[in-house]
Every structure is written in structure tokens, then in C-alpha cells.
Amino acid sequence: MNLDVESLQPKFYNQITKALNKGFLSHAYLVETNNNSIDVVKKYILFLVQKIYEDSYKNSDVTIPLDKLFHLIENKEFPDYIEINPVNNQIKKEQLLFVREEFSSKSLYNTRKVYVVYECEKMNISASNTILKFLEEPSEGVVAIFVTSNQYNVLDTIRSRCQIMSLKYEENDEIAFSDDVLSFINDINKRKDSDLLLNFNYYNNNFFKDKVTAIAFIKDLLSYYEIMLNKNDNNNLEEIVLIVSVLDDALNKLKYNVNMKLWIDNLLISLMEV
Numbered sequence: 001m002n003l004d005v006e007s008l009q010p011k012f013y014n015q016i017t018k019a020l021n022k023g024f025l026s027h028a029y030l031v032e033t034n035n036n037s038i039d040v041v042k043k044y045i046l047f048l049v050q051k052i053y054e055d056s057y058k059n060s061d062v063t064i065p066l067d068k069l070f071h072l073i074e075n076k077e078f079p080d081y082i083e084i085n086p087v088n089n090q091i092k093k094e095q096l097l098f099v100r101e102e103f104s105s106k107s108l109y110n111t112r113k114v115y116v117v118y119e120c121e122k123m124n125i126s127a128s129n130t131i132l133k134f135l136e137e138p139s140e141g142v143v144a145i146f147v148t149s150n151q152y153n154v155l156d157t158i159r160s161r162c163q164i165m166s167l168k169y170e171e172n173d174e175i176a177f178s179d180d181v182l183s184f185i186n187d188i189n190k191r192k193d194s195d196l197l198l199n200f201n202y203y204n205n206n207f208f209k210d211k212v213t214a215i216a217f218i219k220d221l222l223s224y225y226e227i228m229l230n231k232n233d234n235n236n237l238e239e240i241v242l243i244v245s246v247l248d249d250a251l252n253k254l255k256y257n258v259n260m261k262l263w264i265d266n267l268l269i270s271l272m273e274v
Contacts, residue, residue, distance in 0.1 A: 005047050008170060015165050016048055020055050027138040030120075030146045030154065030162035034169045044167055045147060049073060049081065049114055052143050056111040064109040080107045082115040086122045093126035100134060103142050113142045120146040121153035128155055135161045180207055181220045188243065188271055196268040208264050211254055218251045242274045 006013045019025065029048065033041045050070055056062055072078035082102060084095050096117075103113045117123070123131065135144065135158065144162075148154055151164055184207060187196060196203075208214040225244050229237065250267045 005044065009044060009168055012044060012165055012167055015163075016051050019163075020051060025052065025055060025143070026163040027142065028135055028144040028146070028162040030148065030151055030159055030164045032151045032164065032166040033147060033149050034167050035149065036167055036170055040170055041147065041167065045116060045145060046074065048145060049116065052114055053081075053111055059110060061110040064111070069109070069111065080109065080111055080113040084115065084117045086119050089122060091117065091120065091123040091127050093124070093130050096123075096127050096130045096134070100130075103139065107141065111141075113139075114145065115142075116145040116147065118147045119149075120158075121148045121150070128158065132157055132161075177220060177224055181217065181224060184217075185221065185224060191272055191274075196272055197265070200264065200268065203268070204261065204264055208260060211258075211260065214260070214263075215251065215254050218247055218254070222247050222251070239274060243271065246270045246274060 031041075031045065031048070050073065053069055053073065054066065057066060069078065073081050076083065080103075082099055084091060084099065087095070099115045103115070107113055117131075131144075132155075146154065146158070146162060151159055151166075184203070187194070187199060207217050222244065225240055225247070228240050229244070246267070249270070250263070253263060
């Protein structure tokens, strides 16, 4: 992962590695996302978190293997690592008090304790005051990471207590498709081995439960296959064209009053015949 980060985000990479190599770990970081997608942002936040914990191993008293530690962090199962996200578009005082309470005792594994606050500009006044007290008197071994789209939307009193880092914007022409869309496409790909009709009830209840949902779902499928058609390295162009034709036909039928169960049945049979 180091080489990937070093190549894609050289300034971010150098700030972290040089500081840690010199023993200058900050107690608080403010990371500006620069309009990167949340998936891109979380990749680099994870890198920063891993580097902070890796630095804990300068202390020979750490009692957990590094690979196990990383595994627990990635699965959000490590007790000394907490992520905070807005609830109803707001970060509340209670969420930050929870961090203070959880981090009031020594680490079970003699590592650092790290918490990440995503969209930290959404902290309400009470939450901001709570975290400010935490930052004014930082506990030994506790590191805060605040993540924001714009550092100037964060209170000056908080920003001034953080080391500020900015991610470079990464262009990404790929569309992020939902798990449902990708699951259905996977089923289409496996249709020769497993009859799509076996999953009729599941599709009916989840993907095509009403006309509005079905239209949106078919449009997402068509967007996926449009990308596939535009790729020159695809060896199944003829098959994809036929699938697109089936989906187009199904979408057109939704313009009229249709029996949805019969419509789904016809769609699945048509896909099976491609």
C-alpha cells in the first residue's frame, strides 16, 4: 500500500512518513478531502491510521501482532480505534463524550488510541466545545483525526490545534454501483449455471418491488453495461449487446401499465435466453 499512496498522494505520504520517522507524531490531524469520494478518502485515512499504530511498535510492550491489529482495525473491531460519523447530518456531543469515556483508561494492548471524526464540520456547538476540551489537554497516546471537505468550515480553535493535511483530487471516471446492482450482474454472469428464476422472489422483493424502483434499477444496469461496451478489452461484446437489448426492451415496457410479476418473469427468461 505504501507505494500506491506514495504515487497517488505524494505530499500526504511525505507529511506522514517524515513526521513519524523524526518522531513528530501529532496528537491531532485535520485532513481536507478536496472533493474526493468517500471511498478514496477512507483508503487514505486507513493508511494514516495504520501508520500511527505501526509507530506504536517502537514501544516493545505492545502485546498484539501487527497483522492482527490491522485486521481488527479494517473490520472496526479494535477496541482502541473509533470512527464517528454524522447522525441525521449532525455530530452530537454524546458521540464525543463516548470517545472520551472509552479512551479514559490505558490501552489493553499498549498501543495508541485513535479516533476519526468524518465530516467534522457537522459537529454542533456542544460537540465542538467537548472536543476542544479534549484537544486542549490531550491525553497521552490518544490521536485524533478530523476529516472535512473544507478546513475553513472547521472552528479556528480546533483547526489551530491540528496538523493540517490535504488530499490531492483523484479523477475517477468509474461510476459507483450499488451492491444490489453488482449482485444482479453477477447473477446474470452465472445464469448458465444457475437459473435466474430461482431467485424470482428475492428480485421481486428487493430489486423490482415497484415500478419506480424497477426503472431506476434497470437504468443503473444499463449504465454498467454502457461502460463495459466502451471498454476495448472486453471479449463478450456481442453478449453484452444482447443483454442491453433485453434491458432496453424491459425498460420500455415499464412506460405502460404492466403486471410487475409477469414483467419480472419475462425479463429473467429473456436474460436466460441470451
